[in-house]
Amino acid sequence: MFTYHRTIRVQDTDATGVLYFANQLQIGMEAFEEFLASQGFSLNEMIEKKKFLLPVVHAEADFAAPLYLGDQLEVTLSFSHIGNRSFTHTSDILKGGKKVGTVTIIHAVLCPKTKRATPIPLELSKIFTCA
Amino acid sequence: MFTYHRTIRVQDTDATGVLYFANQLQIGMEAFEEFLASQGFSLNEMIEKKKFLLPVVHAEADFAAPLYLGDQLEVTLSFSHIGNRSFTHTSDILKGGKKVGTVTIIHAVLCPKTKRATPIPLELSKIFTCA
Amino acid sequence: MFTYHRTIRVQDTDATGVLYFANQLQIGMEAFEEFLASQGFSLNEMIEKKKFLLPVVHAEADFAAPLYLGDQLEVTLSFSHIGNRSFTHTSDILKGGKKVGTVTIIHAVLCPKTKRATPIPLELSKIFTCA
Amino acid sequence: MFTYHRTIRVQDTDATGVLYFANQLQIGMEAFEEFLASQGFSLNEMIEKKKFLLPVVHAEADFAAPLYLGDQLEVTLSFSHIGNRSFTHTSDILKGGKKVGTVTIIHAVLCPKTKRATPIPLELSKIFTCA
Numbered sequence: 212m213f214t215y216h217r218t219i220r221v222q223d224t225d226a227t228g229v230l231y232f233a234n235q236l237q238i239g240m241e242a243f244e245e246f247l248a249s250q251g252f253s254l255n256e257m258i259e260k261k262k263f264l265l266p267v268v269h270a271e272a273d274f275a276a277p278l279y280l281g282d283q284l285e286v287t288l289s290f291s292h293i294g295n296r297s298f299t300h301t302s303d304i305l306k307g308g309k310k311v312g313t314v315t316i317i318h319a320v321l322c323p324k325t326k327r328a329t330p331i332p333l334e335l336s337k338i339f340t341c342a
Numbered sequence: 343m344f345t346y347h348r349t350i351r352v353q354d355t356d357a358t359g360v361l362y363f364a365n366q367l368q369i370g371m372e373a374f375e376e377f378l379a380s381q382g383f384s385l386n387e388m389i390e391k392k393k394f395l396l397p398v399v400h401a402e403a404d405f406a407a408p409l410y411l412g413d414q415l416e417v418t419l420s421f422s423h424i425g426n427r428s429f430t431h432t433s434d435i436l437k438g439g440k441k442v443g444t445v446t447i448i449h450a451v452l453c454p455k456t457k458r459a460t461p462i463p464l465e466l467s468k469i470f471t472c473a
Numbered sequence: 474m475f476t477y478h479r480t481i482r483v484q485d486t487d488a489t490g491v492l493y494f495a496n497q498l499q500i501g502m503e504a505f506e507e508f509l510a511s512q513g514f515s516l517n518e519m520i521e522k523k524k525f526l527l528p529v530v531h532a533e534a535d536f537a538a539p540l541y542l543g544d545q546l547e548v549t550l551s552f553s554h555i556g557n558r559s560f561t562h563t564s565d566i567l568k569g570g571k572k573v574g575t576v577t578i579i580h581a582v583l584c585p586k587t588k589r590a591t592p593i594p595l596e597l598s599k600i601f602t603c604a
Numbered sequence: 605m606f607t608y609h610r611t612i613r614v615q616d617t618d619a620t621g622v623l624y625f626a627n628q629l630q631i632g633m634e635a636f637e638e639f640l641a642s643q644g645f646s647l648n649e650m651i652e653k654k655k656f657l658l659p660v661v662h663a664e665a666d667f668a669a670p671l672y673l674g675d676q677l678e679v680t681l682s683f684s685h686i687g688n689r690s691f692t693h694t695s696d697i698l699k700g701g702k703k704v705g706t707v708t709i710i711h712a713v714l715c716p717k718t719k720r721a722t723p724i725p726l727e728l729s730k731i732f733t734c735a
Contacts, residue, residue, distance in 0.1 A: 220637055221647065222493050222630050226389055226486035226542045228651075232398035232447075233371065233484065236364040237615050244613055248674065254614065255673040258357055258621075267363035271402035280488045280648040281641065316363075351506055352516065353499050353624050357617035357673045359520075364615065368484050375482055379543065385483065386542040389490075411517040411619045412510065488651055494660035494709075495633065498626040520619055529625035533664035578625075 230278035239314025296328040361409035370445025381469040427459040492540040501576025558590040623671040632707025689721040
């Protein structure tokens with residue numbers, strides 16, 4: 212399990228006074244990005260060297276409580292499924308130790324040239340076991 | 343069924359060259375906002391007059407094809423469930439007539455004062471039958 | 474002069490109840506994108522074919538009135554300066570016929586390979602005279 | 605001078621492969637938010653208690669170098685002007701110790717009821733001297 216800390220900022224909120232719903236899904240992706248960086252994996256290099264692509268094929272979120280400007284969140288990411296050509300990470304979002312939401316994202320793994328599904332590369336699968 | 347047209351703009355995309363995933367969920371919400379406006383319902387008035395709140399309690403999306411800068415989308419919104427204290431809208435996203443994704447969003451209806459679930463107000467339920 | 478119409482949506486606003494300031498700058502860019510599209514110029518093709526780059530080197534905005542969810546804006550874009558290797562577009566933002574803000578953006582023109590400034594390509598300069 | 609650290613994430617970038625320009629202005633605001641929080645000032649409380657408003661009246665940014673996904677930035681914020689009813693903060697953005705951009709934002713101070721300019725409250729002016 213990997214932990215990411217995040218503060219709700221002005222641009223995350225909307226006129227109803229709370230976190231704009233799609234930004235909660237963004238926070239789930241940020242946790243994944245931060246996890247990869249913590250393991251020394253560079254998404255920028257992956258894109259520039261056209262190693263492989265990790266498009267999102269499904270995403271979902273549950274919202275259990277409103278989140279306000281300035282709220283300090285603890286986001287715990289884990290890999291709930293690691294398949295052959297896709298994987299799933301789930302982030303629990305906690306505020307003051309209480310779960311206020313979840314985000315689940317399924318990524319496919321594609322070959323940039325053929326745009327076809329390809330097995331999860333070793334450099335990723337070996338670090339997925341770290342969360 | 344309500345139809346909303348949307349062009350993918352620079353800010354919608356990310357460094358992988360396609361639509362950033364969370365922005366597809368945003369597009370599903372935009373379709374709902376546009377539908378409400380088309381029926382003469384003002385979200386701003388709803389917020390300012392503290393009539394009721396419509397927080398998102400669940401959201402999900404499927405992604406069937408990459409979407410690029412400049413893509414012109416047709417988004418068709420319908421209400422897949424209208425309950426007592428919550429409702430669900432689903433948007434199919436089409437590009438060149440082909441379905442490239444979906445977004446489903448469940449809203450609760452809350453009383454702003456008590457923050458408790460309350461029945462869908464008549465002014466909303468009567469227009470939900472229009473999509 | 475080119476006119477772009479834009480409605481303020483939930484995701485454009487923040488917890489203060491009005492348009493988040495950086496999103497006004499985004500609206501100025503959208504007007505430019507919409508102008509290019511109206512002239513048959515594809516930004517996506519420009520990026521994919523690595524023809525040239527148009528990075529922003531300076532941007533500024535003035536804010537004369539708060540903008541609310543649902544506000545319908547008229548954005549008028551014109552080219553205030555067309556230099557040798559850079560150009561400037563300015564958007565006036567109007568609400569109900571009254572000016573509520575401006576956005577000015579200066580773009581350089583770069584060669585993607587050398588990353589050096591290059592003259593404005595003819596395919597752009599000839600359409601800039603249309604706004 | 606106050607220092608804020610920020611990593612460029614996927615959602616900050618666009619299809620040109622670099623930071624979307626308006627998100628640099630957002631980073632300047634984040635630095636201000638982070639500074640206020642570091643001084644114990646709560647923007648959420650300010651909004652909820654309707655103490656005063658701090659609308660942006662002018663914002664500008666210079667862009668000296670492209671910023672990429674994963675870049676780690678150091679943002680140094682200082683108050684370049686503190687007037688009677690407005691104030692200005694400027695953020696220098698550094699990457700690897702080299703300045704790659706700036707953001708300057710001017711806020712007015714308004715009374716929420718009258719929507720008129722009001723002197724900078726003591727609770728703000730006393731902390732502005734800390735940056």
